[in-house]
Amino acid sequence: xxxxxxxxxxxxxxxxxxxxxxxxxxxxxxxxxxxxxxxxxxxxxxxxxxxxxxxxxxxxxxxxxxxxxxxxxxxxxxxxxxxxxxxxxxxxxxxxxxxxxxxxxxxxxxxxxxxxxxxxxxxxxxxxxxxxxxxxxxxxxxxxxxxxxxxxxxxxxxxxxxxxxxxxxxxxxxxxxxxxxxxxxxxxxxxxxxxxxxxxxxxxxxxxxxxxxxxxxxxxxxxxxxxxxxxxxxxxxxxxxxxxxxxxxxxxxxxxxxxxxxxxxxxxxxxxxxxxxxxxxxxxxxxxxxxxxxxxxxxxxxxxxxxxxxxxxxxxxxxxxxxxxxxxxxxxxxxxxxxxxxxxxxxxxxxxxxxx
Numbered sequence: 126x127x128x129x130x131x132x133x134x135x136x137x138x139x140x141x142x143x144x145x146x147x148x149x150x151x152x153x154x155x156x157x158x159x160x161x162x163x164x165x166x167x168x169x170x171x172x173x174x175x176x177x178x179x180x181x182x183x184x185x186x187x188x189x190x191x192x193x194x195x196x197x198x199x200x201x202x203x204x205x206x207x208x209x210x211x212x213x214x215x216x217x218x219x220x221x222x223x224x225x226x227x228x229x230x231x232x233x234x235x236x237x238x239x240x241x242x243x244x245x246x247x248x249x250x251x252x253x254x255x256x257x258x259x260x261x262x263x264x265x266x267x268x269x270x271x272x273x274x275x276x277x278x279x280x281x282x283x284x285x286x287x288x289x290x291x292x293x294x295x296x297x298x299x300x301x302x303x304x305x306x307x308x309x310x311x312x313x314x315x316x317x318x319x320x321x322x323x324x325x326x327x328x329x330x331x332x333x334x335x336x337x338x339x340x341x342x343x344x345x346x347x348x349x350x351x352x353x354x355x356x357x358x359x360x361x362x363x364x365x366x367x368x369x370x371x372x373x374x375x376x377x378x379x380x381x382x383x384x385x386x387x388x389x390x391x392x393x394x395x396x397x398x399x400x401x402x403x404x405x406x407x408x409x410x411x412x413x414x415x416x417x418x419x420x421x422x423x424x425x426x427x428x429x430x431x432x433x434x435x436x437x438x439x440x441x442x443x444x445x446x447x448x449x450x451x452x453x454x455x456x457x458x459x460x461x462x463x464x465x466x467x468x469x470x471x472x473x474x475x476x477x478x479x480x481x
Contacts, residue, residue: 128374180294
């Protein structure tokens with residue numbers, strides 16, 4: 126299904142992360158990189174003083190439609206000089222639009238299934254008849270009505286409709302009224318929920334990610350939690366939560382791409398910045414080095430700060446990383462997916478051989 130996590134660093138800054146993998150049982154495993162999207166362009170962001178990220182967990186085509194439809198509505202709101210529909214001023218306004226678009230996208234798929242099997246839509250089923258070639262045809266057959274109702278109410282889902290309906294999403298962003306806020310979208314359950322905790326984990330692996338967040342917040346006092354995180358520290362915790370999902374749950378894998386929202390920057394391109402490819406992979410490897418006790422926490426945060434915020438070239442930061450780890454041979458073998466106990470046993474044998 127894939128996973129999406131986000132973490133608020135402070136009132137004006139936070140980040141959202143997702144993996145690349147999408148698969149369900151009986152389907153081929155796929156790597157799909159477009160789970161994260163900015164819902165606003167430069168013009169909308171400047172006009173409304175907002176930055177908003179959409180993270181989709183599950184069927185990619187569902188999220189592609191939702192994002193495109195939401196962007197079209199928002200663009201129309203910006204261009205609507207008559208003010209027929211109010212312009213959004215808060216993240217929750219955009220979340221509501223995205224949620225309604227998600228419901229429409231799911232309903233369209235249900236109607237397609239009904240049309241394919243019976244030749245009528247949900248609206249036709251509700252009113253009791255449909256029209257064909259100008260002729261009114263009543264839906265009278267009891268068995269057909271019952272079968273159609275099961276599809277229309279999502280009680281019956283086939284192998285294609287089920288993963289589409291199970292798609293979930295997170296909205297995370299900044300507005301000048303409430304700062305950094307987030308929402309959880311679940312069309313199947315009919316839920317648009319405000320996130321009041323400052324962190325979220327949805328999709329496959331959410332329980333592993335939630336445990337990492339819980340341990341992290343549990344180690345901090347209330348004053349520390351309210352103060353928030355330094356940006357690089359926040360990125361370390363967010364990536365760590367995503368790695369936990371990747372290590373312990375199926376349907377999570379590939380690169381961990383993420384987007385950083387920094388609302389106090391002047392341009393949209395700086396306020397919403399996506400980290401992917403080599404930078405994203407190296408950021409994950411820095412956090413892995415910390416998890417494998419090859420790096421102190423402070424050094425891992427320093428390297429993340431150099432890579433993500435000082436904008437040093439990833440090649441330079443990678444060299445610094447290998448210089449900083451306690452045992453570069455052990456670290457490199459672990460990165461190549463050798464088992465930890467196997468690596469430690471091998472290194473111990475090497476040391477014993479040299480000692481003798």
